[in-house]
Amino acid sequence: MRTILERPKAITRKQVIADHRATETLVAPFEELAQRSHYLIRKPMPAFESNGQRYTLPRYLFLGPKGGGDVIRIGIFATLHGDEPEGALALTRLVAALEKNPDLAQGYALFIYPVCNPTGFQDNTRHSRAGVDLNREFWIGSPHPEVQALETEVWTHAFHGIVTLHSDDTSHGLYGYVNGAVLSEHLLEPALRAAEIYLPRNRRRTIDGFPARRGVIYSSYDGVLRSPAGLNQPPFEITLETPQRAPLHLQVEAFAAALQTILLEYRYLMAVAQNI
Numbered sequence: 001m002r003t004i005l006e007r008p009k010a011i012t013r014k015q016v017i018a019d020h021r022a023t024e025t026l027v028a029p030f031e032e033l034a035q036r037s038h039y040l041i042r043k044p045m046p047a048f049e050s051n052g053q054r055y056t057l058p059r060y061l062f063l064g065p066k067g068g069g070d071v072i073r074i075g076i077f078a079t080l081h082g083d084e085p086e087g088a089l090a091l092t093r094l095v096a097a098l099e100k101n102p103d104l105a106q107g108y109a110l111f112i113y114p115v116c117n118p119t120g121f122q123d124n125t126r127h128s129r130a131g132v133d134l135n136r137e138f139w140i141g142s143p144h145p146e147v148q149a150l151e152t153e154v155w156t157h158a159f160h161g162i163v164t165l166h167s168d169d170t171s172h173g174l175y176g177y178v179n180g181a182v183l184s185e186h187l188l189e190p191a192l193r194a195a196e197i198y199l200p201r202n203r204r205r206t207i208d209g210f211p212a213r214r215g216v217i218y219s220s221y222d223g224v225l226r227s228p229a230g231l232n233q234p235p236f237e238i239t240l241e242t243p244q245r246a247p248l249h250l251q252v253e254a255f256a257a258a259l260q261t262i263l264l265e266y267r268y269l270m271a272v273a274q275n276i
């Protein structure tokens with residue numbers, strides 16, 4: 001995986017927070033790439049207001065080269081907790097890698113939401129400016145505009161897969177949650193293995209208060225960003241967590257490696273399923 005990635009810049013988390021106080025700065029690499037890319041399209045979502053200021057949730061669409069079958073729609077979400085910009089940075093890394101090797105995204109339409117909590121990001125807080133943990137608000141009739149906008153995205157695009165990126169300052173290693181389709185765990189395991197090139201896995205029996213096996217948690221909090229309950233064919237749902245105290249560039253690499261592995265593995269599993 002290393003060979004296809006550019007050499008990471010050694011930057012610290014503190015620098016990122018200082019440099020990227022505005023969402024616009026954090027997503028600048030997407031904007032820049034979208035101007036010259038054949039694959040990346042900017043699709044900003046409608047604005048909302050908070051304390052008299054206008055905010056938008058940035059959204060980008062990476063349309064890979066045509067594949068054999070139906071287009072596979074994946075939603076990738078980051079910085080739902082405003083003090084976790086690591087995921088947004090990792091997504092700039094991912095699109096740069098895909099731009100260089102578009103075949104990695106063959107057959108995919110990737111819907112990328114790098115900053116799901118722009119007010120929290122601006123304030124460097126986990127919660128949004130309304131004082132809410134947005135990742136406990138999904139599908140409970142939340143009045144918060146960020147949640148409503150993201151619910152609409154999840155509902156209307158009917159994603160085949162949902163991947164959410166988080167960073168946990170209480171974990172010494174990588175781990176993840178699986179929900180939705182059964183094959184989620186068959187995607188998370190190789191994704192964690194690919195990410196382990198950069199950072200260790202959290203192998204504790206209990207992580208974040210949940211029982212865990214080899215860094216995989218099979219349950220979740222209520223109200224997390226996922227598909228609505230009761231779908232006939234739920235998407236695969238994976239939440240990736242990096243250890244937030246680890247060097248930032250290693251978290252970025254770990255996320256990018258995990259995401260690329262999920263794309264490869266899912267396409268492979270779909271191809272196998274079609275041949276059964």
Ligand SMILES: [Zn+2]
Pocket residue numbers: 080081084165166167
């Ligand atoms: Zn988080």
